[in-house]
Amino acid sequence: MKRILQFFLHLIWIVFLTIVTQIGGVVWLISLLIGRFWKKEIRYKKALLFTGLYLISTLVIVPLIAPIFGRMSVQHTHKIRPTNYATVLLNRNYVKPLLNQVLQKTAQSLKDTPIEIRYLDANFPFIDEFPLLPHLSHDDGEKIDISLVYQDTSGKMTNRKKSISGYGSFVPIKKGEIDQTARCKKAGYFQYDCTKYATFGSINQDLILSEKYTKQLILAFLKNKEVGKIFLEPHLKSRMQLNSSRIRFHGCRSVRHDDHIHVQL
Numbered sequence: 381m382k383r384i385l386q387f388f389l390h391l392i393w394i395v396f397l398t399i400v401t402q403i404g405g406v407v408w409l410i411s412l413l414i415g416r417f418w419k420k421e422i423r424y425k426k427a428l429l430f431t432g433l434y435l436i437s438t439l440v441i442v443p444l445i446a447p448i449f450g451r452m453s454v455q456h457t458h459k460i461r462p463t464n465y466a467t468v469l470l471n472r473n474y475v476k477p478l479l480n481q482v483l484q485k486t487a488q489s490l491k492d493t494p495i496e497i498r499y500l501d502a503n504f505p506f507i508d509e510f511p512l513l514p515h516l517s518h519d520d521g522e523k524i525d526i527s528l529v530y531q532d533t534s535g536k537m538t539n540r541k542k543s544i545s546g547y548g549s550f551v552p553i554k555k556g557e558i559d560q561t562a563r564c565k566k567a568g569y570f571q572y573d574c575t576k577y578a579t580f581g582s583i584n585q586d587l588i589l590s591e592k593y594t595k596q597l598i599l600a601f602l603k604n605k606e607v608g609k610i611f612l613e614p615h616l617k618s619r620m621q622l623n624s625s626r627i628r629f630h631g632c633r634s635v636r637h638d639d640h641i642h643v644q645l
């Protein structure tokens with residue numbers, strides 16, 4: 381009985397690691413295997429083996445072999461960085477080379493501005509159609525989420541963000557604007573604002589959206605003809621007077637996009 385329970389606990393853990401990091405489940409299995417053959421008794425042996433192997437895989441091995449499978453990690457520069465480094469540690473920072481080029485070109489076109497591109501979830505390193513949950517469409521190396529740009533109470537632009545994860549801090553609707561969240565929830569899509577539970581903590585609550593610089597960031601992405609679509613909440617699209625047909629509404633099945641921008645090839 382104990383063995384069966386142990387087996388199921390391992391299974392749940394492996395599924396969890398795979399969903400969150402893609403490679404974690406396999407790394408866990410390999411570390412169990414090594415632990416079995418390596419007889420030396422050490423305290424927390426399993427956990428230490430797994431952590432060591434996972435970090436080596438994530439920081440060294442996967443970045444080297446992902447290009448063989450057509451993806452690479454997002455190239456960091458002083459203008460391109462993750463909003464939270466956990467994105468990198470969880471292998472959620474992989475894109476096709478073309479999307480990396482788009483990011484570099486966009487950063488280049490923003491070189492005379494204070495705007496930095498802070499990215500959120502992109503894709504996993506391997507296997508097309510392996511979704512990066514909860515984003516069902518981030519499964520082909522062609523999608524990346526980007527943080528909005530904010531300003532402080534004095535009106536000065538900042539590259540700080542409003543939540544630890546980068547998700548879940550929404551831009552309130554102003555009077556007269558389309559309340560897409562209310563519409564979607566009324567239609568029964570209760571998941572529409574579920575990212576409010578994914579902030580991992582709210583920070584910098586004094587910041588507000590910088591319409592000027594967020595618009596500039598979106599226009600910089602749109603300069604690339606390789607960008608096929610950008611998802612943005614309707615009230616922000618109209619507030620910032622963005623009228624490109626490539627800026628779309630993502631549909632009620634998705635989640636609200638007024639805490640980040642979704643860019644895809």
Ligand SMILES: [Zn+2]
Pocket residue numbers: 515518523524525641642643
């Ligand atoms: Zn997205």
